[in-house]
Amino acid sequence: MPKRGAQPLQGEVLQGTLDLLVLQTLLLGPAHGHTIAYAIEHRSDDVLQVEHGSLYPALHRLEDRKWIASFWGTSENNRKARYYRLTPAGRKQLAVQTSRWEQLVNAVNRVLRPQSE
């Protein structure tokens, strides 16, 4: 149920991009899986629709690389939930991945619109 005219890019999120989005979301503070999924959807104006289940393997992978850490906490409406927070290594990784992403976007843009520069 996209709110505006744009089509959701379901299933087309580039591998590795999800990692970047998760790290970026956690930059604002610890969050649990549910929050992270909705945050990504909202912040992209619902263009990026994550199948919420597929988020969890990504979280697991990031935790495995020690870019995020997890702990059990209590959610806003008093439920037990597993929270994730960014580690210092994750912060560094976020910077690296962000600049790489920007390079990639710029490069793709240059290919698509060479005259407009």
Added chain:
Amino acid sequence: MSLLRFFRRSQWDEERARELAAYLEIETAENVARGMSAEEARAAAHRKLGNPTLVREEIYRMNSLGFIETLWQDIRYGARMLRKDPGFTAVAVLTLALGIGANTAIFSMVDWLMFQRLPVQDPKALTYLGFVRGGPLHTDVQFSFPEYQQITAECGAQFDGMAAMAFGGASGGQSGPDGLTIQGKTHPVQTYFVTGNFFSLLGLKPAIGRFFAPQEGNSAGADPIVVLSWEYWQSRFQGDQEIVGKSVAINGHVVTIVGVGPKGFFGPTPLLHIQAYLPLGMLVIDAGTRSDFLAKSDARSLNIFARLKHGAAVDQVRPALDVVSQHLLARYPRPDEKLNGMRAVPLRPPGMVTSESGNPLARTAAIFITLGVLVLMLACVNVANLLLVRATVRRAEMAVRAALGAARHRLIRQLLTESLLLAFLGCVAGIATGLAATRALGAIHLPTILPVSFDFRFNWLVFAGALLATIISSLVAGVAPALQAARPDLNIVLHDAGRSLTSRRQRLRSLMVTAQVAGSLSLLIVAGLFARSLQSAQHADVGFDPHLVSNLTMDPHQIGYTEAKGQSFYRELLDRARVQPGVASASLAAWIPMGDTEFGGPIDVPGIEPVKGQPHPSALYNAVSPGYFHTMGIPIERGRDLSESDSTSAPHVALINRAMAEKYWPHQDPLGHQFSEPDKPKRPIQIIGVVRNFRMVDPYSPIEPAYFVPLTQHYFATVTLHIRSAGSDSGVIRPVLTLVDSLEPTMPVYTSSMTEALSGINGYFLFRLGAILTGILGGLGLVLAIVGVYGVMSYSVSQRTHEIGIRMALGAQRGQILTLVGRQGLWLVTAGLAIGLLVAFAVGQLIRDFLVGIGPADAPTYLVVSALLAAVAAAACLVPARRALRVDPILALRNE
């Protein structure tokens, strides 16, 4: 991936489950807040999340080391399948265990006998010197001390050292080992007389005390010291730590113990355990060694070891040795003129140094290796067969698994894992079997008074080899059915529930049954040949009557007797033994027929000139007392027996056996003719009688010429008193022992009955050992054949239950069904028998020299064994065939 998480992944999975549940709760709560009904909210939350199980599986896979994971699964599944079918598992594991265990034991023994390396420094560089006669392995390896000195002087610099040594008890006057006396008790001891540098040449260090100094041993009788072997020190002296400096008597000569050799060093020859080392010059304490032997160029009783320079090959020293050998032969001529040059020969166990009559040890080893490999092959074929049968039974299972989505490679891997699991279980059981069999073989008592080191160990290298062969064959055996099972035509298999006959696999199995029957038939025939041969050897006429004869072997030389003293001791002993109650007759001889030793040598017969290139005329000889032939029950065919008047001063006389008469005096009366021994040409021996041929060396060789001289004219220190008992038992031995004791309390005596003596190494020992070992192997082969035939037949019947049911429903008679089922099996068995007979015939040729009284194509053995195997195999066919008769047609047809 952290290994820790791999092992805790089920715990992790639980966490994930909780986390996902938490998501659902939160999402459901929010959906409710958005106004959905509780049910709707939950369903929507599930839609949003996707399939939680898939998510968990994905994470679980991320946590696992894929290969190990599936391997572990396969192993557990395989173990479950094996447990489900304990009969199959037991048979397969037992088969492998027997195959691996028997082979490991046999190969361990052969490896020890043939390829054992000396526990010395750089054993590969050790050689012995010898004159080559004809082929490279026919060598004359005996040197005198002056020759040794000349060799070291001329080419010692080409080597890293040379040493000379001589076996004690090997010189002419003695036919037994030396004696070592402590506290009035004398026991035989295997001595070795060595030059002072012997131990340093081998690079050995004493366990305690010291070895010899370089100059010790260079003068006759000057160094009364002895070094004991570690094992002898342990057994005879209980490892006495204060041993150094103590004195013992060897052959009555007092010597001081100066050291003990390293543990595990039994001397340079296999089997023979050297227990005491003395300086070379001490060889004079041996009977028959002259006090001036070190100066005599023709006193050739020494062997020479030479150590090659580091990294050098034997060919590099050849030119130098050629020069020396020319000088040597010019200065110290040898009677044998066919000697080529001197060579350095790598020191290998004498089992590898072929004598002119070939190498029985190598041939025996070859036979047992062949049989062992045959058993292992049978075992592998058997397991392969069982796996094939099983794979066919499990076709339906495989098809179901494939239909449920198992990948083909997973199915193959599953089956191979099961094969490996079997091989592993077989390996564990094989270690146990092999250890037990090795211990049993090692405990075989070698009937000899010589000290024997028969201490081979379970050989892990060999075991690894057998295991590898098993693993490979069970993999190969597992691959074929795995490939087929993994490519099932699902439709056919599932519809058919495994009823159809797959002819190709059927053919493979048939081939294996045939191979098994053939293999075990040849094993059984070889075993039968050995057993028959043992039987016929034991019942064969040895030419003398061993029953009721007891032997007392004595060696007064071991307690320092001189020849004169020894002669008078024996005269006294014989006179008094003959009048002992219960003694029918008594006599003396230097050696026991088919015993540990034999004496023979060249003779000169007038009118027979030695031909170049032909062996010098020779004969065995024994020194005996008058009455010897009477005691032994050997008829004197012509002439007279020895008598008391054939004394030292009388003309020298001898009786000869018929073989000698026929060989050297054909078509003549040999009585009155003369011959002489080349080293005593001025002392001709006159023939006074001819005795019937009897066996003197072993139970199977052709009878050699032999002559018998009086002990009075030809003294031996080691003498055996033969007592023929008058009664029906041989209990006469005790009073005679008392008699010896009253004459000389310290006299070392070894007693045996003549029948015991005949079971010795040169007697029936090898036949018995061969019969036992091949009997065991043949039994194994029989069991394997039964299992194989039975397994395949009963499987075949179970596969045809449906068909049999139809036939019976249509009115087939019991006999027809029996024929139908039995015929196939009997065909396979018959083919196997035919092939097996051919194989056995070929193996029979290999062992023909070891067979006594029967040929390698002994018809009764072939017939009886074939009939036995045919009967057993037929029974193995018929039991399942009879089961086919009990098939209830209605059940068989309905049971689909």
